[in-house]
Amino acid sequence: MKKTIKVVGAIIENENKEILCALRSPKMSLPNIWEFPGGKMEAGELISVPIEREIFEELGCQVKYLETFNENIHEYEKFIVHLITAKCHIIDGIPKAREHSKLLWLKRENLSSLVWTPADLPAINALTNEKV
Numbered sequence: 001m002k003k004t005i006k007v008v009g010a011i012i013e014n015e016n017k018e019i020l021c022a023l024r025s026p027k028m029s030l031p032n033i034w035e036f037p038g039g040k041m042e043a044g045e046l047i048s049v050p051i052e053r054e055i056f057e058e059l060g061c062q063v064k065y066l067e068t069f070n071e072n073i074h075e076y077e078k079f080i081v082h083l084i085t086a087k088c089h090i091i092d093g094i095p096k097a098r099e100h101s102k103l104l105w106l107k108r109e110n111l112s113s114l115v116w117t118p119a120d121l122p123a124i125n126a127l128t129n130e131k132v
Contacts, residue, residue, distance in 0.1 A: 002075065002078065002079050002080050003079050003080070004073075004079070004080040004081075004082055005040060005079055005080070005081055005082070006040070006041045006082045006084070007038060007039060007040055007041060007081055007082070007083050007084070007119075008038040008039065008041050008047055008050050008051045008054065008083075008084050008085070008086060009035065009036030009037065009038040009083055009084070009085040009086070009120065009123065010036055010037055010038050010051050010054075010055050010063060010085075010086060010088045011036055011069055011085050011086065011087045011088065011123065011127065012037075012055075012063060012088050012089065012090060012095070013087070013089065014090075014105060016105070017107065017108070017132065018105035018106055018107055019105065019106055019107075019108065019111065019127065020036075020037065020095060020103060020104075020105055021034050021035075021036075021103070021104045021105070021106055021111070021114060022034065022035055022036065022037040022058075022059075022097070022100040022102075022103055022104075023097075023100050023101045023102040023103075023104070024100060024101070024117070025099060025100055025101045026101070028099070030076075030117050032101070033115055033116065033117050034104075034114040034115060034116045034117070034120070035116065035117045035120050036085055036120055036123065037054070037055060037058050037059055037095075037100065038050075038051060038054050038055070038058075038085075039053075039054035039057070039058065040054075041084070047065060047068060047084055047086055048065035048086075051063070051065050051086055051088060052064070052065060052088075055088070055095075057098075058098055058099050058100070059093075059095040059096060059097075059098065059103075060093060060095070060096045060098055061090055061092060061093030061094060061095050061096075062090070062091050062092040062093055063088040063089060063090055063091060064088060064089055064091045065086055065088055066086070066087040066088055066089060067086065067087050068084060068085075068086050069085045069086055069087050069123060069126065069127075070083075070084075070085045070122055070123040070126050071083070071084045071085070072119065072122045072123075074118050074119035076118070076119075081119045083119045083120065083123075085120070085123040108127050108128055108130065108132070109128065111124050111127060111128055112124060112128060
């Protein structure tokens with residue numbers, strides 16, 4: 001039986017209505033693919049706790065959780081990811097790629113131009129179709 005990993009991904013939008021995209025480093029599993037930054041969620045945690053913690057660790061900035069946006073489960077070859085994406089905004093600092101190879105700000109309509117992790121695709125599709 002495959003292990004299920006519960007993870008959170010932050011949808012961070014700037015004042016120009018661009019969304020932060022993070023390129024997984026060659027050292028990570030699923031290397032060189034784009035994702036929403038975030039990380040593992042521990043049992044019993046409310047989503048705001050791991051998303052704020054993981055963004056501080058990965059990007060060196062502070063975000064505030066706003067709302068859950070999308071939730072899905074994706075089965076990879078060796079494990080299953082239960083991904084919860086949440087809208088957040090930056091309250092302090094500037095995101096820096098500490099663990100990722102690169103960070104990029106993109107408009108909603110351009111998100112699908114990148115190669116995303118399969119688990120992130122449902123959120124990408126929802127964002128692309130969202131009326132703002």
